[in-house]
Amino acid sequence: MALLALAPGVALARTDSPAFGDWKALAAFATLLGGVVTIIFNARQRLKIRKEEKEAMLLAFQSDIAALEKVITSMRPSFDKNVRDIPLPVWVDGPRGENYFQLFDKLVEKIGNLEPSVAKPVVSFYTHLKLSRDAAFPLGSLRKSWDRKFSSPADVSDKDWATLDPHLDNVKQALDGVVASATEALAEIRRAVRQSRQPCRWGRVWRARVRRSWRRRGWPRPR
Secondary structure, eight states: OTGGGSOTTSGGGOTTSHHHHHHHHHHHHHHHHHHHHHHHHHHHHHHHHHHHHHHHHHHHHHHHHHHHHHHHHHHGGGGGSOOOOSSOOTTSSOOOSOOTTHHHHHHGGGGGGSOHHHHHHHHHHHHHHHHHHHHHHHHHHHHHHHHHHOSSGGGOOHHHHHHHHHHHHHHHHHHHHHHHHHHHHHHHHHHHHHHHTSOOHHHHHHHHHHHHHHHHHTOOOOO
């Protein structure tokens, strides 16, 4: 740069000098290099943001599915009981009005960003959850009619009990599907979270080569 500040008679400062063409080429190369570096930096930033969004979505699904699985697992043994009580137990009823699909409905458009091995069990879990609520829906109307008709177990005939048991079996099977899909979904989510927190493949390869090189030389293992 100091040469460019010399008198105009210096060859490097003359526009008709071959050296000036070299400076133009160098400036063009520097501009091109700066553009490439900017593109790479922006791409890395986008990948970083996408990775953080993906991990946040995984953790959100993990928290939601784990909480629902805990509740369902605790209530599941109730459906193994032989119900012969009037009034009917509190759990023999239709689904409550709570919406357990708020998170899924909010993130369903982004679930395609997840790996198929993760997206499939997550969708399967919420599908089975909906099926379990659909299976329990007839219990609500049945309970209302029984509360009006029967005051003690002696009032209920075997035929009436026979209409109740299939509904309980349907709910039981649906809940088993929910628990099974939750177990699979949580396992895949944990695997995906661990994988996302590992360094990139080239970083792992580079570190492995450095460790092998240090071992061959007998140097202390680098951290």
